Amino acid sequence: MQPPLLSRRRALAGGAGALAAAGALGSLSGCAAPATAAGPGQTLLRYWHLFGGGDGVNMQGMLDDFRAGHPDIALEASTLQWGAPYYTKLGMAGAGGRAPELAALHLARLAGFAPGRLLDPFDLDLLAELGVREEDFPQDIWRRGQAIGKQYAVPLDTHPFVLYYQTEVCEKAGLLSGGRLRPISGADDFADALRAARKATGQPGLVTETLGPDCITPWRLFSSFYAQSGGTVLSPDGKRLALDDSRALRVLEYLARLVEEGLMVRRVDYAGSIGVFNGGKTAFHLNGEWEITTFKTTGLPFSMTRIPALFGTAAAQADCHAFVLPHQRDRGGATNEAAHTLVAWMLKHSVAWAQGGHVPAYLPVLDDPAYLALKPQSEYRTVIDDVALDEPAWFAGSASRLWIELGAVFSGVLTGSRSPRNALTEAKARLRNLLDTRNPLPGAAS
Template sequence: METSTFTRRAVLRAIGAAGLAGVAAAVTGCAPTIGTAALPRIPAAYDGPPVRLKFWNGLTGGDGPVMRELLAEFTREHPNVRIDMYALPWPDFYQKFPAAVTSGLAPDFALMHNFQVATNAARKVIMPVDEILQTVGLREEDYLPVVWGSGVYRDQRWSLPLDMWPDSLFYNRRVLERAGLDPDAPPADRAAYEHALDALASSGVRGHWLPAVDPQGVGRGFDSLLWQFGGEHYSGDGRAATFAEQPGVDALAWQQSLIRTGWSPRDVSGSDASMAFKNDQNAFLWGGPGAFINDLGSVEGLDWDVAPLPRIGTEQAAFSGSHQFVVARQPRFDADRLAAVVTFLGWILANSTGWASAGPVPARLPVLDSPELAQMTAQSHVAGGVEHIRFYPLVPGIAEVQTSILYPAIGDALLSLGDPRAALETATTQASFLLQENAEKYGRA
């Protein structure tokens, strides 16, 4: 599934866990206790009679066929294990997965986003997986601290990281060159980025189409900028929002300046920005490798590349997510099925180079450093910025706060060009109320 460009392991391991802001509320709460509290002991590998597993995820795009091919490859090597993959749109997955578990119809294992792990751990619909770490070959020294810690909630590990997908700077080389800019030297800081936008404007190109009508896309850009300006989204206990403090105001004000200055059209969507990029009418896209690498790579004649996000604030930082494997809680575990699950998880985490063709880069540093990923130009360029990735804090319900309150507020402020502080203060009040509700809903430590 994955690999990398140069030997970054020593450098990356030296990076602290700065991206792990905040810890979580509690696991108890009103969610029912289902099945056993710990996984039973299993052998190192499954070598029993034929078994058929159910695997749920939200891989309904171009990443789905990549995962299916990996499953087929695993089955060719392990003919006694068949894995049926069920891909649902992510919103449907997160709604139906807990219901399936509570009704006793859970899949054997699933793939979910890192920022949903704490929520599902608090709901008690996934199992702690500390007992299988050695069996699947996970070692702390093989991961960035922010990634290693992303599956740990209340001192237990609930998920196994597969990948990282940091927001990155995708740039149209032909458009830059036409504006007199060096297509081999994408802007890496605010001064260079704004200089490039000015040069592009002089050539008649609005260089950064900000997708204000798509809260998800523009909100993740805000996340990166908030961290770059030295801010955090939430208090350390996860009970109060802090994005209305000065770093958040500075981040939103800079986004607004893209529109006020004319560097971006005012009312565009992510698809508008992508289409303009493909037609040489736009120079820059901010987004994740899973969304863009294969999409842009399929456009014949498009001359593009990718680099880490430019540093607009005082710190280098970029939003990132991670797909993580979880083991679903069962009314009763079947030893053969569980052993087969663990055998597959160990295999795919060790042989994840193929997954990189879906766009994300490997979470596991030995795979990230392999020669195979170095041959994937776009992925290796994305991997060059992973030491600066940041994750949301490990707070149950955090994704709901981001998507239902913060991101719409960012979108509204960009569409209206209203006062950024006022917009963020209103969102902070609403978010803090929801965080308090979540703390009660999911219990107290």
């Protein structure tokens, strides 16, 4: 998810400190909706989420439709500040047992939320009665929502790293076939495509975020291509370092070569990378799929596809928006049923959510003609089976210390301030420090 640029930057810039400081609660008011009063015969359902910008517009429209179809549920939806502040407030609410009935959570952050203490499990029988079952989801994504034998998160979508391409530039460079980007196979083939684009325009063929105070795209680049090579950053339980030096260096050295050869813009922040691609002379842009609305609004002739398999498999770095049940001392009854009802309804109506670029996790929607008609959103839907989520650790996932700290390290490889080997050494040192640091959320395990 990509909220409005400025708010995202503020949230990420203070990520680590906001997580650790209980005093941060004073600044967590966000954009909370006014309190909703349940009328006679209604059940109050409180829902916290962190969706702003285009995501927020889509979410609000879906919630309005839910209200119209469920007059027996008084839905109070609150939009809170994205990033670390949101997670601090959610964790403290769960620790106090006075949390809302339902909340959104990035799936890769589940491990940090102490399932069983800060979160309550879903009632799978109740979800089944509402038409939502395990087999309706990609197996790996569904299982990432499990802990201690129970289901603590139900995925709404995946939001992967994708490849945007400017169709007119790619046509001029001979990179299209039938109006779509021709298949790219391997690192050398991708470099050749960038060279062809540069020859056609005189500009570097690729732009993506390479620097900034909270620059996370270099981490997403590395994570995608390193996952393609078969490597993992942490052990499967998220408790030990598993970074493979040879695989990591292969990826970092390749990225360094792209910049050194002038095939990729060297120094550009997030907003600048959007502006460069919007300028219409750069063939490719690597980013999350959430910028689809930006480029549609400007009228840029573009499309999107999965990240090519440069180092083996077709993996792409991603996270997933998911629903969770924050811990309540007296969870159950009508309010808990209402929470499950909203989850099932949102999943079944997630074509509307997909308009913002996210790939629905509820598999029946991927075959819905209304979803297939969304272009270019449906062009990269097969990535749902190949997403590379962070290993389960409290410091991983969207807006996490892992993304911020390793993004800063790998930024140096792209800007030329670090060698690939130096970056690898520093990344391993920071990962060891994170592994040795206790989870600061109240009530959470280390």
